[in-house]
Amino acid sequence: MPHTPEPDEDHDLYASAPPQPVFHVEQALLGALLLDPHRLGDLTGITADSFSTAAHTALFAAISALPPPDPDEHAKNATWLDLVLTTARQQARGLTASDLHALVQVCPWPRHAPAYARMVEAEHARRRLEAAAERLVHTVHDASLPHPVQTVLTEADALATVVDDIAARFPPRAGVLPRTAAPPPPAAPDYLEAIEEERLLLATATAYPAGIDAVPWLLPGDLVVPLHAGLWQCLNALARRKEPVDPVTVLWEAQQRGLLDDGSDPGEVLRMLAEPAGSVEHWGERALQRSLLTTAEHTGQRITAFAGDPANTPFQLVLGARRALADIGAVRTRWQHATTPPCCPPPPRRPAPTTRAGRPTTTAAHATRPVRAAR
Known part of the structure; x- marks a missing residue:
């Protein structure tokens, strides 16, 4: 973001660097x-x-x-x-x-002041969106938070509010998504810890397949290792077909799905699936939390990239930001299902934005979800 001098700094309207x-x-x-x-x-x-x-x-x-x-x-x-x-x-x-x-x-032309104001407002909207997205990414990385998921979701709501406000000031019209290239998905936080916890999830689900039905909110894409994601699919398929579940049957299912074609050692897979600990629900919730935080970080990075490109119009920023925020919404719904006791209804969802907004707040000039990337 451009540097904004402090009020008490000596200021020259004509800076040495070319102004924007x-x-x-x-x-x-x-x-x-x-x-x-x-x-x-x-x-x-x-x-x-x-x-x-x-x-x-x-x-x-x-x-x-x-x-x-x-x-x-x-x-x-x-x-x-x-x-x-x-x-x-x-x-x-x-x-x-x-x-x-x-x-x-x-x-x-002084009479063009409304048009100039509209342009200033559009640039301000871009800076506001960029700042809100950067705050979301910063919150994901804040290790001091006692309740990281709730804090991150609150920050995501604040970002969505900024998007809605921009949409109200710049009513949507037919347009295209931002052409700015989205950054690659970030690495999962605590990657080595994630690998170990996913191994325990798979082994525990293999030992206690009844626990698989207790975590319908956990998807293969929530796991950071492609092989682990594939094995989770194998476990769900065997449980759904009500077939025997043990390390050998899971290994065979993995072979049928081509999961071992990358050179994975069958013996290592068997050893991994034979060391259960804890409960499927516990490890599943840990994986889902990690997935939510990673999704929030990627969403913030995508919106930061959109907002950092001055070629994007406010309409493109709104469309791109809402597409990115939809990814958080999908994981958030599953997180609520995972963490809400059966006797308690999930909290109300944030109302969806209207398809059309009011008139611009500055006078016009006079006439003269995508699919989540594999990790």
Whole structure:
């Protein structure tokens, strides 16, 4: 994300590094408002927080807070501009009168202020989405959390709220998904621990096949090792067909499904399936929790990648983010089934977003689930 200077930093509107396009759009909007302050009334939904720099934020806040001047008086003198500068410098001390003059000079057409505001709002939406997605990924990696799943799901809800808010400001229309390449799925947290726990899951399910029916919410894709995922399918198939289940029958089923074609040692598979411990429900829940956290991390990474690409429109961001969030929703439903006691109904699901939203909050310019990747 672009660096936002602290309010007390000396600020130059013209940084040494080439500014992003939104910087020039913000300049045009502020210039329009300095020239014609009454045009502020044409803008809705945009706030000082929508701007990308401390100086621009301070100027828009000052313009919004001060009563607009009399148009005739404003055309004759710079009294109101001086007041804007004085007010804005309380938050950005580096501002000068020449900065305001430069903003006025770079504004092509003051009457296009609503269009400029729409662009600023779109860029702000992209930054908000990127920040919310990054918070989700950070939460997944926070080892200090006493209840990681609930905290991650809460953060996912916060991200979904941002997406819904963007959709309300930018009503969906026919479009395409973001063309930004999605990052590869992340490695499961505690990979070695995951391997050991999955081995115990498979061995315990082999020793106590009745426990397989108690974990219908656990899918092969929740396991991090492809061979383990295949063996879990074998166990479920044998249990479903009510055939004998033991290490030998599971091994034979694995051969029939081609799971040993990669060179897996049949003897090692037999030894793995012969060492049960604990319960199927316990190891299944551990695998599902790991799957949920990995899914949340990948969702956050995907949305971060979408939002980090300025070529994506708000409409594309909303569509791509909702597709990504659907993956969390699917795992979340299974997690609720796994952890909710039979006597208690699962918590209500988050209401689905409406297919159409209200009108944009800034005035338009005048006329002139995918399938989860294998790990």
